Amino acid sequence: MTIHGYRLPAMSSLVLWAVLWEIVGRSGLTFFIPPLSEVLQTLFQIIGTPAFQNALQETVVAFLAGILAAVAIGIPVGILMGKSRLVDEMLLPWVNMFLSAPLTALVPVLMVLFGFGMKSIVITTTLFAIWIIILNSRAGVKQIDRSLVEMARSFGASPLDAFYKVYFWAALPEILGGVRIGVIRGVKGVIIGQLLISVVGFGALFELYSSNFLMSHFWAVLLVLFAMAFALSELLAHLERRVSYYAAKR
Amino acid sequence: MRTPASEIAVTARRISKNYGAVEALRNLSLDFPRGQLTSLLGPSGCGKTTLLKIIAGLLEPTSGEVEVNGKAVTGPGPDRAFVFQDFALLPWANVLRNVAFGLELRGIARSEREAIAEGYIRNVGLAGFEASYPHELSGGMRQRVGLARALSVDAQVLLMDEPFSAVDEQTRRKFQEDLLSLVQREAKTFIFVTHSIEEAVYVSDQIAILLPRPSRVSEIIRPGGFRNKGADQIRRDPEYLDIVDEIWASLRRYVE
Amino acid sequence: MMPQRSLMLTLLSAGLVFGAWQIAGMIPVSYAFPTFLETMSALLRMVLDGTLFVAFGETLKPLLVGIAISAALGIGLGLWIGLSSWFDWLFSPIFIVMQAAPLAALIPLLVMVYGIGLTSKVFVVCIMAMPVIVLNTSGAVRNTPTPLKEMGRSFLGSERDIVLKIILPAASPIIFSGLRLGVSAGFIGAVLAELKITPTGVGDIISYSRSIADYPSMYAAIFSIIVLAVLFLNLLERLEDFLFEGNNRGYASDT
Numbered sequence: 216m217t218i219h220g221y222r223l224p225a226m227s228s229l230v231l232w233a234v235l236w237e238i239v240g241r242s243g244l245t246f247f248i249p250p251l252s253e254v255l256q257t258l259f260q261i262i263g264t265p266a267f268q269n270a271l272q273e274t275v276v277a278f279l280a281g282i283l284a285a286v287a288i289g290i291p292v293g294i295l296m297g298k299s300r301l302v303d304e305m306l307l308p309w310v311n312m313f314l315s316a317p318l319t320a321l322v323p324v325l326m327v328l329f330g331f332g333m334k335s336i337v338i339t340t341t342l343f344a345i346w347i348i349i350l351n352s353r354a355g356v357k358q359i360d361r362s363l364v365e366m367a368r369s370f371g372a373s374p375l376d377a378f379y380k381v382y383f384w385a386a387l388p389e390i391l392g393g394v395r396i397g398v399i400r401g402v403k404g405v406i407i408g409q410l411l412i413s414v415v416g417f418g419a420l421f422e423l424y425s426s427n428f429l430m431s432h433f434w435a436v437l438l439v440l441f442a443m444a445f446a447l448s449e450l451l452a453h454l455e456r457r458v459s460y461y462a463a464k465r
Numbered sequence: 466m467r468t469p470a471s472e473i474a475v476t477a478r479r480i481s482k483n484y485g486a487v488e489a490l491r492n493l494s495l496d497f498p499r500g501q502l503t504s505l506l507g508p509s510g511c512g513k514t515t516l517l518k519i520i521a522g523l524l525e526p527t528s529g530e531v532e533v534n535g536k537a538v539t540g541p542g543p544d545r546a547f548v549f550q551d552f553a554l555l556p557w558a559n560v561l562r563n564v565a566f567g568l569e570l571r572g573i574a575r576s577e578r579e580a581i582a583e584g585y586i587r588n589v590g591l592a593g594f595e596a597s598y599p600h601e602l603s604g605g606m607r608q609r610v611g612l613a614r615a616l617s618v619d620a621q622v623l624l625m626d627e628p629f630s631a632v633d634e635q636t637r638r639k640f641q642e643d644l645l646s647l648v649q650r651e652a653k654t655f656i657f658v659t660h661s662i663e664e665a666v667y668v669s670d671q672i673a674i675l676l677p678r679p680s681r682v683s684e685i686i687r688p689g690g691f692r693n694k695g696a697d698q699i700r701r702d703p704e705y706l707d708i709v710d711e712i713w714a715s716l717r718r719y720v721e
Numbered sequence: 722m723m724p725q726r727s728l729m730l731t732l733l734s735a736g737l738v739f740g741a742w743q744i745a746g747m748i749p750v751s752y753a754f755p756t757f758l759e760t761m762s763a764l765l766r767m768v769l770d771g772t773l774f775v776a777f778g779e780t781l782k783p784l785l786v787g788i789a790i791s792a793a794l795g796i797g798l799g800l801w802i803g804l805s806s807w808f809d810w811l812f813s814p815i816f817i818v819m820q821a822a823p824l825a826a827l828i829p830l831l832v833m834v835y836g837i838g839l840t841s842k843v844f845v846v847c848i849m850a851m852p853v854i855v856l857n858t859s860g861a862v863r864n865t866p867t868p869l870k871e872m873g874r875s876f877l878g879s880e881r882d883i884v885l886k887i888i889l890p891a892a893s894p895i896i897f898s899g900l901r902l903g904v905s906a907g908f909i910g911a912v913l914a915e916l917k918i919t920p921t922g923v924g925d926i927i928s929y930s931r932s933i934a935d936y937p938s939m940y941a942a943i944f945s946i947i948v949l950a951v952l953f954l955n956l957l958e959r960l961e962d963f964l965f966e967g968n969n970r971g972y973a974s975d976t
């Protein structure tokens with residue numbers, strides 16, 4: 216978008232939307248949308264409170280644990296699938312199935328098996344994130360140039376060396392792409408888990424605010440959540456671009 | 466055989482074109498005689514495509530103007546048809562619809578436009594492939610579709626941007642011969658962009674050599690003597706070989 | 722012989738997984754972990770007495786309405802965004818943020834505004850499905866191969882013709898896959914809505930049988946909705962391959 220030859224920065228329209236929010240809020244059009252300025256004030260008030268800090272901490276811990284598990288399991292499984300046809304044919308239907316399945320339906324099972332707590336939420340996060348990580352790692356390994364593999368062989372690389380010095384790096388752009396999407400899905404997973412098991416983290420906070428009709432509190436938390444999710448996904452996209460400069464030229 | 470110089474179909478007058486800071490064309494002037502084939506020849510990136518798109522009305526020049534039959538060009542018009550380097554065929558439409566697509570956009574009734582299209586499909590040697598889709602055709606066949614589409618709108622001026630660059634050498638030679646007979650058969654003006662010196666000399670009545678950016682016409686060559694000799698004689702004609710050498714001599718310093 | 726091998730392996734791995742499930746249920750690993758066979762017989766019972774189909778009908782209602790709304794609105798908006806740089810500037814950021822954000826967090830708000838009825842559930846489906854539909858459509862429209870658009874202009878196509886006869890068909894494979902991803906996200910939303918807002922349809926079977934500790938029925942309901950979603954999405958994918966077979970290979974530039 217350019218105005219008089221000047222290029223408006225991407226995402227700058229969000230400022231316009233913020234102004235619109237403020238106007239709608241001030242106009243008193245609806246009780247459910249308080250002015251942005253009020254939401255921001257509330258945000259500064261609650262951001263230091265133990266309730267908020269607690270929720271944030273619980274969410275971040277569950278999220279990190281879930282993602283860590285998804286990455287630690289997903290990447291090796293994906294690489295294995297990419298390298299071994301037998302494993303691939305055994306696992307691929309399941310991976311594809313879980314990738315598109317409505318995983319929300321599994322949360323009740325996790326609740327009865329692992330209780331109404333942290334453990335279930337961590338597993339929910341992992342479940343949301345892992346499938347795309349597996350699939351991308353697999354695709355990354357599958358596209359590795361045969362001549363690169365043969366090069367490693369011809370120079371007498373040990374299997375371990377070949378893995379760490381060739382396969383991993385050659386597949387890295389795809390793997391990172393998978394991790395980025397997995398992380399975004401994981402964020403959704405952790406929140407869905409908390410909503411359904413609403414006694415922990417932001418789930419509990421939402422319950423509290425909405426049952427007391429504390430609208431600006433509610434929006435303040437949403438704002439923090441969305442901003443963090445967006446920043447995270449942009450950061451990962453940035454990292455991915457830095458690594459994938461060689462993706463096109465392999 | 467040459468038409469008088471007053472018979473000019475297309476005129477480019479003092480054309481300049483800047484892409485931001487990049488000056489692609491500067492003060493380029495060139496006449497295109499009616500009924501003849503003019504080639505634009507020059508090193509890569511010198512602005513041949515740019516000039517062609519300006520004539521087509523797809524790009525606006527920064528300054529200067531183009532006239533077709535004495536009328537200034539302000540945009541694409543029914544008097545010009547474009548043959549694209551990468552064919553620009555609709556992948557979801559079969560050969561018949563692709564060839565008739567120019568007419569379809571002009572609002573010609575279906576039965577009429579398909580009758581016209583069928584004629585040109587036969588002309589370019591694709592009879593029997595009317596129902597095929599682009600992905601089922603070879604590169605050379607796809608370019609014939611693009612050519613038939615341009616012919617079927619019956620424009621007086623045909624603009625061709627490296628039309629043969631994506632086909633193999635044998636097909637290319639066949640195309641060049643076909644093009645020669647096409648120029649003779651149809652009373653149309655051809656403007657032809659190419660990288661290949663041999664191709665330019667082989668098919669052209671007039672060759673405009675462009676210099677690298679900012680580009681002007683450095684030289685106009687009119688190979689003529691061997692034009693009547695018949696397709697297979699031309700490549701052995703001494704004049705043909707001399708002109709090829711001459712052009713290479715003047716272009717080679719830009720290639721280093 | 723090749724497809725046979727792949728089929729055999731799929732059956733084998735299904736056998737292994739269901740076998741492991743059976744054994745884990747027989748140990749049992751948890752009081753709330755029924756065996757595979759118990760679950761299947763609960764499923765069979767629900768199929769035979771028809772409860773399952775009634776439940777599917779309930780669950781699919783907000784899903785279908787939501788997908789229909791998201792498709793109409795999302796494709797329209799995406800087309801607009803892809804064609805106009807001004808709308809691109811204005812709307813794209815919203816959908817980019819929506820795509821990254823955990824929109825499920827809006828559910829408590831939706832319930833406050835629209836209550837616990839169908840409207841809220843439809844909304845949940847919409848907010849889940851819309852972003853990917855909009856972003857796919859606008860991206861595909863923006864990336865229509867330039868030569869095709871120039872071809873349309875040089876043959877004097879009107880703006881309308883170029884949009885309807887060139888840009889839309891060229892973009893349709895990606896728009897369609899956006900729809901498929903939207904349906905997948907919509908399923909997540911529909912089930913979430915039934916579990917979080919009010920238990921109806923499959924969500925009701927899940928919640929109710931959990932409350933009376935009828936775990937085989939609960940697992941069967943979950944199993945069935947997952948199978949339903951996966952089958953439906955597979956069908957869409959097949960349809961996509963069938964409809965746009967030539968499109969992806971047909972661009973001359975990929976010769």
Ligand SMILES: Nc1ncnc2c1ncn2[C@@H]1O[C@H](COP(=O)(O)OP(=O)(O)OP(=O)(O)O)[C@@H](O)[C@H]1O
Nearest residue numbers: 484487489508509510511512513514515516660678
């Ligand atoms: N859309 C554009 N934006 C910026 N610069 C451009 C654009 N199109 C062309 N140019 C520049 O203008 C110059 C001329 O380009 P043009 O495509 O006309 O060259 P050409 O002679 O057709 O080259 P080639 O023989 O490689 O096809 C090039 O240096 C190119 O960098």
Ligand SMILES: [Mg+2]
Nearest residue numbers: 513514515626
């Ligand atoms: Mg060019």
